Amino acid sequence: MRVDGSKITRQDDLNRILEALDDTSELEGLQRATEEIRDLYGINHVVYHWVDSAGEQYGCGTYANAWRERYLQQNYIRIDPVIIGCYQRFHPVDWKRLDWTGKAARAFLQEARAYGVGNQGFSVPIRGPNGQFALFTVSHDCDDDVWSAFTAAHSRDLILIAHYFNRKALEFEPNRQPEAAQTLSPREVDAMTLLAMGYSRAQTAETLSISEHTLRVYIESARFKLGAMNTTHAVARALARGLIMV
Amino acid sequence: MRVDGSKITRQDDLNRILEALDDTSELEGLQRATEEIRDLYGINHVVYHWVDSAGEQYGCGTYANAWRERYLQQNYIRIDPVIIGCYQRFHPVDWKRLDWTGKAARAFLQEARAYGVGNQGFSVPIRGPNGQFALFTVSHDCDDDVWSAFTAAHSRDLILIAHYFNRKALEFEPNRQPEAAQTLSPREVDAMTLLAMGYSRAQTAETLSISEHTLRVYIESARFKLGAMNTTHAVARALARGLIMV
């Protein structure tokens, strides 16, 4: 069912979209996919964007360019309730359920509507390795009832589409997955893990039942392998590369 | 299509499973769901488990209890190529594509088979807020061809099921969330970011054009907010929670 009530052959269209995404070999394809999805479902906007404390790493979608520029230039990531809310959640969320109290948020919403974003929205948070975070959003202009029916009918599709978008985005951004070239020895992993858990060198050594001298050898060895300048840096890199868990 | 080739009404059964998961209000329900899914697809095992360096936080599934105990007791998380491999990936992965070189991994695989895990496997990595990480795995005993066909036919279903499992697990484990609320101030983010990049305190202060004393205040403040015991711990947590990027 499209948002306007007309029928679509749900499963086939979803498969077509996902396969198209799978076959995409360039960023352009993701942009085109957002437009196809928008047209297929008959909604106003479809957007995928990678969210990053440093600003948008990559994004594609059907929002007006003016709005996108405004958003970036104003650094709205900091106040956008969609970002903030989704960042703490796992399951997709309807914009109505987010926290729109607060002056900045209200003003932001109003401005977004002025740029044609629509009065309804539904966002799917997605997380990849190394703390990567992205959002897949659909938005529209309609009544609450219509929108509820639409999201209820398609939330699963949207989760899958979001997943495939993110998969491609990760493929295109390979510096996220440099090479697992340098692996750490088991003992080095232990050391890095405990340090990342807040243990001091002395505590770590005691926990591992080795002398602090030996521990230092591991730390230095790990630091060398990871190309890190100090212990904190080494732990940060080990975490970022998924070599240890906390 | 089931793994043995017989047909199932794909969409309806999937919907039933997902709705059952949605309606579950106790951990027991997840356990039952794994068994239902196993029977529905006609495979050997279905497992969902939360992965954590400290050991398994929560898990349910159809593996033999003996194997589960053995796994925990031996702390196989450290060497399990499924864990290690999925931790660096986003998309689900067939076990065959993982790295099974290495003596420990080989021995592990053999032991797992001895406990009836099966010779084929397919695991879906899932990530939630705060660096939460979990795996949803299906395993079986069959030829490569049969397994390939099965995973190709159902990988999308499995992604969705994994998503719903994790959603419930997060609901049941709300103590992940409280600490999450703590956000860092912009300056604190700057400090943590530079430290994670390997800068010393002196370099960081200089880069931010503030005195080292001031920088220390940020570090301590961030450490406090993050409940960290030292700078390295604070950086590790900030990274794990996605508050900073490197």
Next chain:
DNA sequence: TTTTTTCTCCCCAGATCTGGTGAGGGGGGG
């Protein structure tokens, strides 16, 4: 407008980490 948070600066002593070098035993792979 009041209150809260953020940003900036300062002191000091003791604990902790870092850098560079050396050395012996054990296990796996070529």
Next chain:
DNA sequence: CCCCCCCTCACCAGATCTGGGGAGAAAAAA
């Protein structure tokens, strides 16, 4: 059989970090 990597231990001096105080101005939230 040899080589390379992993694990273990040791010394020392100087650089760096930590803990616990206090304080004022500006900005944001209530």
